[in-house]
Amino acid sequence: MGRPRAFDEDEVVRAAVTLFGGRAYDGVSVDDLVSHLGVHRNSLYKAFGSKRGLYLIALRRHLAEDVRPLLDSLADASDAATALRLVTSADLDLLLLAAIERAPVDEEVAAEVTAALAAIDRVIADALGVPSDLAAALTATALGILLRGNPDNIATALAQYLSTLT
Amino acid sequence: MGRPRAFDEDEVVRAAVTLFGGRAYDGVSVDDLVSHLGVHRNSLYKAFGSKRGLYLIALRRHLAEDVRPLLDSLADASDAATALRLVTSADLDLLLLAAIERAPVDEEVAAEVTAALAAIDRVIADALGVPSDLAAALTATALGILLRGNPDNIATALAQYLSTLT
């Protein structure tokens, strides 16, 4: 069956998640992918079809390996403060970037992103017993804190405030 | 002094704000700028130096004409709900996109963005009499709602909830 692959496809996809989560889609060139992922051009196109194909695979991997565990842990959250801490301490760089810069121009990305955000909303609504719009507001808050870059200060301040309410 | 300009520089910059606020920096080509802005290539480079130069000017115009009025109106906000409504109903597309996709790779953009966000935080903290970290959390919430795309539903739900607290 021919020579075996010299690269671990899982590792490559995971490295792509990191790379695409770090800068904009158009800011990551195929040369960047080739040099940082340890895969040759040829193998990359053979395995993933195209740059966009790899991006979509990386996005889905990100959702499966980073967002789904978050959903599981959120299901056990009993109050808004812990739910907020869970989301803001998660690694959601790629989801955030995809939501703001790829979703508007790639409907397949948009579908994945909106589904993922809706799933987070739903789990929070179920776990906390709040209306879905309010859960969506909490998700939005967490995303906003993440995009500001310094999650710890703001997240702790808000978590403390939320704790004093209940 | 030669032939006068056939384009209104203010209009061009404002159109650039819209264009750069709509998609990622690398997704807006100079051809796009030339065709949508009504300025010839030559005039664009003569007037703004480079694509990045026009971007920075557009960003600063956005801060001066869209963010500064928001600061003024926020100064009169008496509660968190109205502050939230003010921010989420503002047009902050370019600021949002700049924060998440340009600031990480352009320190001059990063400086403008962090200064603008800090200014919003400060005004909110002063107007509501809350700690700056909590004001930053409210700013983050508004930004998160904006990036989710459907601000009305979520913003009203959260505003109603915030109203019941006081």
Next chain:
DNA sequence: CGGTTTTAGGAACGATCGTTCTTGACTGAT
């Protein structure tokens, strides 16, 4: 072994990128 498949390495493709240059028409000031 021989055959086949897939790899690695890298050159090369056309397209598009941001930027500059060329040409000539136009207009305001001298």
Next chain:
DNA sequence: ATCAGTCAAGAACGATCGTTCCTAAAACCG
């Protein structure tokens, strides 16, 4: 009326983009 400076229109630059092709070495199968 002349001149200087800016304009519009578009060709053209080198660089880089995503993608494909070519060649040869490597490793599995029979």
